[in-house]
Amino acid sequence: xxxxxxxxxxxxxxxxxLKYDMQPHYKMKKLTDREKFxxxxxxxxxxxxxxxxxxxGCVIVYDGRIIGRGYNRRxxxxxxxxxxxxxxxxxxxxxxxxxxxxDCEMYVTxxxxxxxxxxxxxxRIRNVYIGAMNPKAGCAGSILDLLREERFNHQCIVETxxxxxxxxxxxxxxxxNLRTNQKNKKTEAGT
Amino acid sequence: xxxxxxxxxxxxxxxxxLKYDMQPHYKMKKLTDREKFxxxxxxxxxxxxxxxxxxxGCVIVYDGRIIGRGYNRRxxxxxxxxxxxxxxxxxxxxxxxxxxxxDCEMYVTxxxxxxxxxxxxxxRIRNVYIGAMNPKAGCAGSILDLLREERFNHQCIVETxxxxxxxxxxxxxxxxNLRTNQKNKKTEAGT
Numbered sequence: 001x002x003x004x005x006x007x008x009x010x011x012x013x014x015x016x017x018l019k020y021d022m023q024p025h026y027k028m029k030k031l032t033d034r035e036k037f038x039x040x041x042x043x044x045x046x047x048x049x050x051x052x053x054x055x056x057g058c059v060i061v062y063d064g065r066i067i068g069r070g071y072n073r074r075x076x077x078x079x080x081x082x083x084x085x086x087x088x089x090x091x092x093x094x095x096x097x098x099x100x101x102x103d104c105e106m107y108v109t110x111x112x113x114x115x116x117x118x119x120x121x122x123x124r125i126r127n128v129y130i131g132a133m134n135p136k137a138g139c140a141g142s143i144l145d146l147l148r149e150e151r152f153n154h155q156c157i158v159e160t161x162x163x164x165x166x167x168x169x170x171x172x173x174x175x176x177n178l179r180t181n182q183k184n185k186k187t188e189a190g191t
Numbered sequence: 192x193x194x195x196x197x198x199x200x201x202x203x204x205x206x207x208x209l210k211y212d213m214q215p216h217y218k219m220k221k222l223t224d225r226e227k228f229x230x231x232x233x234x235x236x237x238x239x240x241x242x243x244x245x246x247x248g249c250v251i252v253y254d255g256r257i258i259g260r261g262y263n264r265r266x267x268x269x270x271x272x273x274x275x276x277x278x279x280x281x282x283x284x285x286x287x288x289x290x291x292x293x294d295c296e297m298y299v300t301x302x303x304x305x306x307x308x309x310x311x312x313x314x315r316i317r318n319v320y321i322g323a324m325n326p327k328a329g330c331a332g333s334i335l336d337l338l339r340e341e342r343f344n345h346q347c348i349v350e351t352x353x354x355x356x357x358x359x360x361x362x363x364x365x366x367x368n369l370r371t372n373q374k375n376k377k378t379e380a381g382t
Contacts, residue, residue, distance in 0.1 A: 074290050075290065077290075078284055078285075078288055078289055078290050079280070079281060079284040079285075079290050079314075080280070080284075080290045080291075080310065080313035080314045081272075081277065081280060081281055081284070081310060082290075083313075086272065089270070089271070089272060090270060090272055093269055093270035093271075093272070094269075094270075097269055098269055099265050099266065099268075099269050099270050099271045099273075100271075113309065113313060114305070114308070114309035114312060114313070114337055114340075114343065115306060115309030115310045115312070115313045116309070117305070117309065118304065118305035118306030118307070118308065118309040118310075118330070119271065119272060119306045119309075121305060121306070122271035122274075122304060122305070122306045123270075123271045124271075137343070137344070139309070143340075143342045143343070144335070144340070146305055149305075149334075149335070151334045152305065152328070152334070153328070
């Protein structure tokens with residue numbers, strides 16, 4: 001999945017964000033505050049896609065204001081610590097000036113992995129809004145539920161399925177492009 | 192626990208490290224390679240203690256050489272991401288130049304939390320050597336066992352109890368000092 005992903009997308013982030021913003025259901029209905037924040041998380045995910053990374057984006061909100069943004073840069077930064085949620089938490093910590101993010105909300109396009117779910121609990125984030133679920137590796141209800149594990153000293157309030165269709169669509173599109181590119185490369189190599 | 196911890200220790204790290212290095216059983220027997228690496232993790236933990244942080248230290252080893260060191264700086268850096276293991280992973284990633292740390296070993300003085308255990312799995316670290324266990328919050332066998340969870344796409348080889356006595360002693364000493372300091376402060380405030 002990962003080593004080939006750099007060549008998936010040659011379109012710049014600005015174009016891809018515009019393309020998503022112009023989709024019909026954004027124009028048709030007025031978005032709720034939560035949807036607006038998830039839309040910003042989706043914009044972050046599109047940035048990841050534009051650099052060939054799996055499109056996952058995240059924002060952290062405090063008192064109605066976004067204080068941390070992040071998108072997946074694992075391959076680009078050459079560290080598994082460059083997941084969207086971790087970057088957003090680091091930025092939010094700087095704004096709040098504390099390791100505790102008690103009164104914050106996180107909006108993330110894909111169900112967090114074990115590391116990110118752990119970081120959310122360690123940072124004591126209050127609410128977590130998730131777009132698409134990740135049945136193979138998610139740790140907010142799929143494989144495990146670290147966000148609501150009663151034996152930890154913090155549990156989050158979790159809401160799943162927020163703008164799920166858009167979040168899933170972004171991932172599907174990325175992997176379809178990835179497979180097409182890999183197929184084309186094999187064909188080229190064979191000729 | 193945490194807000195008061197800054198004032199726990201006024202002795203410089205160099206003195207504390209020397210104090211631990213001079214203890215009888217270090218001088219009495221020849222250390223194995225694994226013990227030498229854990230000893231370095233303990234030195235890192237002592238650095239945390241010297242700045243009033245809970246003493247947890249970590250090193251990452253590749254091909255017999257330490258490529259990443261870290262100690263707990265959660266309060267100092269004002270982020271829950273400043274756990275010893277996370278810092279060591281970030282440094283090791285820089286040395287290896289890859290997010291994958293497949294052939295690396297981690298030595299950590301205290302059983303990792305859910306976030307750090309997750310980061311270890313995400314970074315695909317092969318072996319994890321743990322000093323003391325953490326029955327209340329550990330995720331390498333105590334509360335959960337994220338390092339050997341078969342539903343994840345990576346499992347670590349885990350060994351616990353390496354120089355356990357020294358690792359536990361360091362923590363106990365820290366919390367005894369913390370309680371004494373808190374008691375003294377209350378007495379001073381009352382007089």
